[in-house]
Amino acid sequence: MDSVWYDGDAVGFLDQRALPRAVSRERATTVDDVVEAIRTLAVRGAPAIGIFGAYGVALAARIHAGDRAGYEAAAARIRAARPTAVNLAWAVDRVLAVPTGDELTEASRIHEEQRDVDRRIADASVELFPPSGNVLTHCNTGPIATGGDGTALGCFIAAHRAGKALHVFVDETRPLLQGARLTMFELHEGGVPCTLIVDSAAAITMQRKSIRAVVVGADRIARNGDTANKIGTYGVAIAAAHHGIPFYVAAPRSTFDFTLESGAGIPIEERSPDEVRIAPDDAVFNPAFDVTPGRLVTGFITEYGVLAPPYADAIADLEHRPRIPLPVA
Numbered sequence: 001m002d003s004v005w006y007d008g009d010a011v012g013f014l015d016q017r018a019l020p021r022a023v024s025r026e027r028a029t030t031v032d033d034v035v036e037a038i039r040t041l042a043v044r045g046a047p048a049i050g051i052f053g054a055y056g057v058a059l060a061a062r063i064h065a066g067d068r069a070g071y072e073a074a075a076a077r078i079r080a081a082r083p084t085a086v087n088l089a090w091a092v093d094r095v096l097a098v099p100t101g102d103e104l105t106e107a108s109r110i111h112e113e114q115r116d117v118d119r120r121i122a123d124a125s126v127e128l129f130p131p132s133g134n135v136l137t138h139c140n141t142g143p144i145a146t147g148g149d150g151t152a153l154g155c156f157i158a159a160h161r162a163g164k165a166l167h168v169f170v171d172e173t174r175p176l177l178q179g180a181r182l183t184m185f186e187l188h189e190g191g192v193p194c195t196l197i198v199d200s201a202a203a204i205t206m207q208r209k210s211i212r213a214v215v216v217g218a219d220r221i222a223r224n225g226d227t228a229n230k231i232g233t234y235g236v237a238i239a240a241a242h243h244g245i246p247f248y249v250a251a252p253r254s255t256f257d258f259t260l261e262s263g264a265g266i267p268i269e270e271r272s273p274d275e276v277r278i279a280p281d282d283a284v285f286n287p288a289f290d291v292t293p294g295r296l297v298t299g300f301i302t303e304y305g306v307l308a309p310p311y312a313d314a315i316a317d318l319e320h321r322p323r324i325p326l327p328v329a
C-alpha cells in the first residue's frame, strides 16, 4: 500500500489519520496542503515525510515556475513543517540542490532509494532474530511510515517471511496510537502474529513474555548514537536494558544527523495539549519524541549493515560511505 506518490499536478497520500477505519487516498494540490498533511500527521514516519516533502518541493517548483524566491520560500515552509525527523530537511535540501526542471526526478529518486534501503535494512536484520520467540516494538515503522517496506517493522516482516516464528508485542503508542492503529494493521496485513499492549505494559511484557529483542525506528540520530524517536521509546530502552534484552534501532543513513555530536541538540517537537488532556484547563507537557542515550542501543540496523558500539567511530565511518547505488531495473 503506497503511502505517498506524485500525481500529475498534486502529491498523493494515504491519509494515515483515517487508518485503520478507512483507507482514504487524498491529494495535496498546494504547498499549504503539503504542510498541513505533514503537521497533522496525515503523512507521518520519518522517511515518508521526507519523500512527501521532496514531492512537495517538486510541486512547489511547478507552482512557482520562474519565481525562484517564491519557490525557495515554499520549500522552507515544507522543511519546517515538523522539526524532529531530519529526513524531512535532508530530502527538501536534496531537491533544492538540483537544477531547475530536475526536481521531480530527484524526489522520485529519493523514493526509489528508500525502497532499496528498506530491503537492505531488512536483510541486515534477519540474523539478529532467533528462530522463534517474542519481540517488541514502539510506534509505527512499516511500509506506510517509509514509502518502502518499512524499517523496524520491515525487519519483523522479513524475518517472518524467512520462516522465523516471531510474535510481535506492539505498544499502543500514546497519545496518537500509531502502534494500535497502524502497526497492528500492517502486521495483520503481513500475516505476522501480534499482540497489542498499552505503553505502560511494556516492562511487564518483557518480564513475563520472554521478549528476545526490541526493535524501533528513529527520527534523528546524533554522532554518539543518541536517538530521537516517538515519545516512550526512552522508557522502553531503559526497561530493555534492565531485563538484558537487546535494543535495536533500525534506520536509514538519511536519519543520521552528522552535524550533531549528541542528542542534546535534537529539536523535540511539542504538540497540542488537546492530544492529551481530558479536563479543559489542565496544563499539559506533550513532547512528541524523546531521546534514547546511545549507550542503551545494542546496534543500529542500517542499509550498510548493523553498526555496533563505539558509535562515535561507527557513525563517523557511516558518514563517509558512498551512497548505495539503485538496484538495476
Ligand code: MRU
Binding pocket: 041, 044, 045, 046, 047, 085, 138, 139, 140, 141, 142, 145, 146, 150, 151, 152, 178, 216, 217, 218, 219, 229, 230, 231, 288
Ligand atoms: O510522530 P510520528 O508518528 O511521525 O513519529 C514516528 C516515529 O517516531 C517513528 O518511529 C519514526 O519516524 C521512524 S518511521 C520508520
